[in-house]
Amino acid sequence: MYPLKFKPILKTLVWGGEKIAPFKGITTEQHNIGESWELSGVKGNESTVSNGPLAGRTITELIEEYGERLIGKANYEKTGAQFPLLVKFIDARQDLSIQVHPDDALAAKRHNGSKGKTEMWYVVSTDKDAHLMSGLSKAITPEEYVERVENHTITDVLHDYKVSPGDVFFLPAGRIHSIGSGSFIAEIQQTSDITYRIYDFGRLGLDGKPRELHTELAKDAIDYSVQEDYRTHYTGRKNEETTLIRCKYFTTSLLEIDSPFEKDLSSLDSFLIVICTYGKGEIMDDEGHCESIRQGETVLIPASARSVRLVPDGTMTVLTSFV
Numbered sequence: 185m186y187p188l189k190f191k192p193i194l195k196t197l198v199w200g201g202e203k204i205a206p207f208k209g210i211t212t213e214q215h216n217i218g219e220s221w222e223l224s225g226v227k228g229n230e231s232t233v234s235n236g237p238l239a240g241r242t243i244t245e246l247i248e249e250y251g252e253r254l255i256g257k258a259n260y261e262k263t264g265a266q267f268p269l270l271v272k273f274i275d276a277r278q279d280l281s282i283q284v285h286p287d288d289a290l291a292a293k294r295h296n297g298s299k300g301k302t303e304m305w306y307v308v309s310t311d312k313d314a315h316l317m318s319g320l321s322k323a324i325t326p327e328e329y330v331e332r333v334e335n336h337t338i339t340d341v342l343h344d345y346k347v348s349p350g351d352v353f354f355l356p357a358g359r360i361h362s363i364g365s366g367s368f369i370a371e372i373q374q375t376s377d378i379t380y381r382i383y384d385f386g387r388l389g390l391d392g393k394p395r396e397l398h399t400e401l402a403k404d405a406i407d408y409s410v411q412e413d414y415r416t417h418y419t420g421r422k423n424e425e426t427t428l429i430r431c432k433y434f435t436t437s438l439l440e441i442d443s444p445f446e447k448d449l450s451s452l453d454s455f456l457i458v459i460c461t462y463g464k465g466e467i468m469d470d471e472g473h474c475e476s477i478r479q480g481e482t483v484l485i486p487a488s489a490r491s492v493r494l495v496p497d498g499t500m501t502v503l504t505s506f507v
């Protein structure tokens with residue numbers, strides 16, 4: 185067990201842009217890359233190790249072999265060989281569809297025991313006028329929701345936020361949302377690929393046909409409660425870890441450092457994901473295993489590690505997440 189890197193899974197999407205490859209420092213002939221799946225246990229899209237003796241092995245194979253040493257005792261008992269989180273970078277050249285995800289109970293009932301999808305967004309960078317939508321701005325009924333989808337006014341009852349780098353949004357299952365054009369985002373979520381597309385602005389897919397909507401499926405999945413503000417507010421301090429989101433599915437923190445930082449993992453009983461959003465440096469565990477890390481890379485620290493040390497080359501910003 186040592187700090188693990190993975191090959192990114194690049195997804196060409198109708199709304200995708202051209203920022204992900206240069207952000208990650210990779211060369212590819214692929215275009216309209218909307219998502220880079222950094223760490224995934226989703227069946228059919230399992231991440232593959234790219235460094236060290238375990239290179240070429242999938243995350244699922246490693247969990248089957250190492251179990252709690254890799255992901256922690258409680259996580260292994262709960263999720264077995266499926267890695268519990270999915271980490272992505274998302275580049276929205278156009279507005280994504282307005283969508284919602286089911287919770288665990290509804291997903292299990294409808295989708296053969298699947299998990300629901302609670303997620304969070306950290307805004308890495310933005311174009312001018314970048315925006316996103318999160319949550320209802322006024323109370324509506326399920327019947328009104330259907331009417332608004334049909335008459336193209338669903339956006340009138342959603343909170344639309346102008347966003348800047350560092351903005352954070354928590355999206356529990358059931359919250360209507362859409363990543364808007366000009367937003368480049370790091371997303372951390374439950375391992376689930378279940379999405380109910382509510383509205384797609386009349387757009388055609390890559391095949392030239394309208395993309396399927398899931399109006400009725402979404403109707404029962406939506407949380408119709410209304411909040412005044414859906415943005416997560418926090419105050420970050422350099423060289424100190426700031427908790428952004430803490431929920432039963434993940435705890436995610438922000439760390440901006442210009443000097444070495446050590447994190448004690450001895451009581452965690454979980455893996456630790458480290459996502460670099462700016463800068464570069466080195467990451468090492470308590471056994472002396474050392475790996476480079478740079479902007480656009482994600483490193484998995486196994487649960488067997490007792491501590492992790494980050495050494496920046498200049499200033500480095502990372503997100504850390506565990507279950």
